[in-house]
Amino acid sequence: MNITLKINGIEHTIDAAPSITLLAALRGLGFYGIKFGDEQGLSGADTVLLDGKPVNAGSMLAAQAEGHDIVTIEALGEHPEQGWKKTDGLHPLQRAFVESGAIQCGYCTPAQILAAKALLDKYPNPSEEQVREAIAGVLCRCTGYVKPVQAVLKAAAAMRGDEPVNWDSVNWDLGNWSDQPSADQPGGSPSEQIANLLTRPKVVVTQQTQTYQTVGKPEKKVDAVKLVQGKPAFTADIDMRGMLYARVLRSPHAHARIKNIDASQARALKGVAAVLTWQDIPRVVYSTAGQSDPIPGPLDSFSLDNKVRFVGDRVAMVAAETPEIAEKALTLIDVEYEILPAILDSRAAMKPDAPRIHDEPEFVNFADSNAEKNLAAEIRIDIGDVEKGFAEADEIFEAEYAVPKVQQAHIEPHVCITYWDEDDRLVIRTSTQVPFHVRRMLAPVLDLPVKRIRVIKPRIGGGFGGKQEVLMEDVPAHLTIATRRPVIYEYTRDEEFIG
Ligand code: FES
Structure with missing residues (x-):
């Protein structure tokens, strides 16, 4: 069937199966800023704006987006230097993410920025809580949320025309955490307000680091500019003929x-x-x-x-x-x-009569692994004279620990x-x-x-x-x-x- 999508103000018509998701349709058209994270939209990496509201494009059909305005990260801003062409450069949100060090791998970044844009378009002066709520649907496994929240507040201040936030003026000696001003009562200049919000990381920076140029300060990532634009930087962000x-x-x-x-x-x-x-x-x-x-x-x-x-x-x-x-x-x-x-x-796996999982003749042992006992490895690490240490100890505590599998x-x-x-x-x-x-x-x-x-x-x-x-x-x-x-x-x- 033919599906017409209005993406970043331009109409695109595709011939696709009725079951195609909006995520697949957008990526198929080359909008690689939108990412796949999971099938249910739980990660939020597939966030785009539909009529100004964040939606999970992987959880809706492309056909459902017909007649609506779709905005992807590609519409926001671009590298400030485009040769002879004049450009507005990056969107304030993109700039703030770059300047605040709010990016690590950058996979979630386009979605976080779009979710924040939806908020700022409606509430130019949001509270920290509103910012946290707005980006809560986009999971980040690397950066965490402190710096993205700071970045959104910083962008909001810039978009309102407030005095630009000067990170160099922030006193990073946070002192006693319990003495921190509350988010409800920010005071002083915009720089101080943002620095005083609860988004300040709970760390104490030594006096010496305040004289350093880099340690203890937000640092621009070298590839941040491409990541805030949602450029096709990741493995799946290419198409190949006949794939x-x-x-x-x-x-x-x-x-x-x-x-x-x-x-x-x-x-x-x-x-x-x-x-x-x-x-x-x-x-x-x-x-x-x-x-x-x-x-x-x-x-x-x-x-x-x-x-x-x-x-x-x-x-x-x-x-x-x-x-x-x-x-x-x-x-x-x-x-x-x-x-x-x-x-x-x-435990049952190591019993003599246990079924043997690796009974193949090609199995090669390593580090005291033992296929007969279903043992992948047995590693003992002694530091110093352990027997002497035990002999001299006042008390010896022995315990067994089991850890769950993690992903x-x-x-x-x-x-x-x-x-x-x-x-x-x-x-x-x-x-x-x-x-x-x-x-x-x-x-x-x-x-x-x-x-x-x-x-x-x-x-x-x-x-x-x-x-x-x-x-x-x-x-x-x-x-x-x-x-x-x-x-x-x-x-x-x-x-x-x-x-
Ligand atoms: S998931 Fe890597 S920066 Fe957010």
């Missing part, structure tokens, strides 16, 4: 052997370019731990295997012309499992695009913290020499160690090798937790 979309069929069982797998119906589906199972690719054992050689973990992973070892483990991978076709293809793969006893407790929840999910370049190198454009390890570790998995793999690491939308694992780049890489076409694979938010 395929990857999806992975995942195990519903904690422990099972794949007795039979029939992908013929999926392969026959129109628009499917490739379906790969463990029978279609080389069986190469490796570790996904993205650290220097020797890798700090046993070699216990395969791109695909005839056994699944956790709920969410990979069973098959698909590349298709659209994400919807790829998802449909997953439902057409017929898998016969032999369900094996599951292990749900780490970093970076707002940008794992995402990777692969393609062959003009020199027959496999290009892996990926949101990773460890580009050189990606190349080294995937070379044997893909049966390519290292020199025929080129890894591009664009800006990443948060990683926090979660992207220090070479977790999913092999999926699109295998599919590009199979199809010779560019492939994008982007994790769903569910996959971040189970995959």
Whole structure:
């Protein structure tokens, strides 16, 4: 169907499926400032303004936006220097985010700025509480909220024509936190008012740092100007001719052997370019731990295997012309499992009669890992003469601690695009913290020499160690090798937790 969208004052007509979301439509038109964070709009990275109000573009259909005014970050401002062309430069909100150091990865920044714009368009003199409320729907995992709130207040002051905030005049010695002025009673110049609001970080800065030029002061990030404009700086912010979309069929069982797998119906589906199972690719054992050689973990992973070892483990991978076709293809793969006893407790896992999860002959031990006891690693660290210390101690306390599994929840999910370049190198454009390890570790998995793999690491939308694992780049890489076409694979938010 034809859908006409009025974006930043200009009408665009697209021919798309009725089910296309506003997020997909906008990104398809090249408005990459809007980001994917999750399917339900919980992260708020997909915020745009619809008739001046913030909405989650991933949670609404593009067709629902027909007849409405859509504003994206691309409409706000631009780099102040545009050659011979005169320009107003950045919007005051964008300038304030740059000057206040309110950006780290920048993935959430366009959404935060748009949410703040909606507020300031209505309330030019907002309270701190109103600012916090306005941007509450946009999660930030890196910067936190103190500096963005300061930036919005600073922009509001600038837009009202108040005296510009001079950060150098702020006394950063915060003294006793309980003596701070309340947000209800700001006083003095706008600079002092903003500095005195509760958004001041709860830190005490030593006298010496007040003489420093940088320490203890907001600092402009070198790439902040592009990030406040929502420039296409991230992995998924490109389009490639003929790009395929990857999806992975995942195990519903904690422990099972794949007795039979029939992908013929999926392969026959129109628009499917490739379906790969463990029978279609080389069986190469490796570790996904993205650290220097020797890798700090046993070699216990395969791109695909005839056994699944956790709920969410990979069973098959698909590349298709659209994400919807790829998802449909997953439902057409017929898998016969032999369900094996599951292990749900780490103590039970180490018992002699426990089922063995890694019974494959290729398993390579590391750091006292022990596949017979389902032990990934055993590490003991002594500092000094521990026995002597115990002998001399007045009391010895012993305890056992269990920690839950955690997920970093970076707002940008794992995402990777692969393609062959003009020199027959496999290009892996990926949101990773460890580009050189990606190349080294995937070379044997893909049966390519290292020199025929080129890894591009664009800006990443948060990683926090979660992207220090070479977790999913092999999926699109295998599919590009199979199809010779560019492939994008982007994790769903569910996959971040189970995959
Ligand atoms: S700067 Fe907000 S998510 Fe990274």
